[in-house]
Ligand SMILES: Nc1ncnc2c1ncn2[C@@H]1O[C@H](COP(=O)(O)OP(=O)(O)O)[C@@H](O)[C@H]1O
């Protein structure tokens with residue numbers, strides 16, 4: 001056995017007491033700060049539930065067509081959505097969709113600026129890289145506990161856990177996309193007397209957009225991957241059905257809800273990927289890569 | 291000061307050293323150590339070493355050197371895409387290094403335009419929006435800048451491609467976009483960093499001709515970078531030859547061809563088509579007493595008169611007004627081509 005060098009018990013007490021202290025004195029503050037997030041989630045959920053089912057089908061099938069100009073993906077999307085409706089999973093799917101959309105929007109709002117700053121500041125990137133590594137490798141259950149302690153079980157901790165889990169790829173890809181912009185193009189832009197802001201908005205972001213979009217795609221997928229875990233701390237939707245299926249040993253319930261998650265994943269993955277490819281083709285990146 | 295304003299571009303004793311502590315490397319360089327020595331001892335790369343050049347308004351000034359000789363580093367200094375380790379830079383008498391950041395931006399927006407070897411086009415914009423880019427940065431309204439852009443698109447022969455994306459064009463067409471983008475700025479100085487080097491030989495030759503034609507019409511000051519000695523001879527009014535970051539010879543093309551002062555330059559000269567490089571007026575006999583049946587203008591090059599020697603022993607040389615200024619024989623041409631150093635007196 002490895003010799004006892006320090007008493008880990010004390011260390012653990014420190015951490016636990018510290019957290020309890022934070023919960024006691026700052027818990028309300030955190031909750032208040034996260035309240036707008038909850039509002040966003042609830043409004044998106046209400047709005048999507050208010051929309052007639054056929055409208056959502058038309059919308060997503062239309063997006064699928066716009067992204068590919070081809071009948072294949074729209075057909076897949078149509079069949080998938082019908083499956084959700086027929087299997088009585090519509091409302092749960094919408095709730096899951098709302099969670100995913102809220103998490104993705106919030107992740108975009110946080111990750112884009114962080115990624116942009118990383119791409120321009122070497123020291124900041126050096127700090128952020130290990131933080132991102134940690135966020136991606138730390139099992140989500142580990143930060144689930146403190147998040148639940150601070151916010152109490154419910155939709156907010158589910159949302160926050162999802163955002164923590166789903167943001168890193170978007171931050172990384174934003175940073176990468178901006179740094180990968182052809183230096184020759186950047187130099188030409190500089191030679192014409194542009195300000196850093198003009199270069200960021202007029203050159204770097206447009207040229208990094210396909211890469212950023214790939215990040216958004218990954219963020220959506222990771223948010224969906226979190227729905228079952230998120231439902232353990234209060235998020236409803238398909239994840240909750242899977243959880244119930246496990247709890248009640250109802251294989252069918254878990255299986256169908258699980259398939260529902262897969263359907264959502266396919267729909268959002270394919271549509272966003274196709275839009276990314278379209279964008280790449282427009283600026284000639286697709287050809288350069290091959 | 292008036293002396294200074296005489297030049298469109300003046301680069302004075304500019305040295306650029308890349309690395310974390312350029313000053314210490316600069317001291318070594320000043321003690322006379324070579325680029326390779328400085329690099330071996332300090333790990334610093336000498337980009338350019340004590341370069342001075344003067345470009346007069348309306349000149350096509352060519353800086354020629356092999357890859358890595360510091361050409362790009364030099365031309366980037368003119369608009370301060372790079373700051374020198376030491377030295378001074380003036381454009382039309384204005385101290386470029388003394389400019390504040392906003393002044394520098396204004397300077398880049400209005401005084402100088404640049405064409406790049408790798409084109410540097412914005413891939414997400416159409417041809418016309420690329421050409422109008424400089425004007426857009428300058429703050430010109432959409433209507434006006436697109437009209438100006440259209441004019442230059444027509445001039446460089448890209449009419450019909452206005453709405454194309456750059457990556458759908460060939461290399462030669464893309465560089466025409468780059469050229470139109472610079473020309474549309476309507477600056478009197480244009481910097482061209484190996485602008486034609488990425489093009490196929492045939493297309494390159496065509497672009498050179500077009501540049502000369504445009505230059506005759508527009509009378510810009512052009513600082514042109516190339517690694518191709520033939521290209522330098524073809525388009526340069528003056529040539530500076532760079533080696534390891536330092537100017538090894540500077541002068542008119544024919545002076546360099548007739549009288550290379552450096553072994554490095556001699557290597558270039560050995561390979562060059564001298565009949566094209568040497569103007570007849572630099573090697574002609576200034577005797578105008580005897581009449582000649584046939585005359586050529588004093589802008590002619592040796593290769594232009596060679597065929598005439600089949601029927602004439604002497605060919606006259608006349609200036610732009612048609613006055614005889616000298617005559618030339620096959621013997622003189624052959625002597626020059628065989629590189630007898632400055633065998634004869636130079637012309638006017
Ligand atoms: N940013 C840089 N950092 C370090 N070394 C550089 C940098 N830019 C150029 N150099 C070096 O300076 C020298 C001159 O380069 P450059 O001006 O690009 O040459 P050219 O354009 O004639 O091919 C080369 O040895 C090159 O490696």
Ligand SMILES: [Mg+2]
Pocket residue numbers: 361362363484
């Ligand atoms: Mg170069």
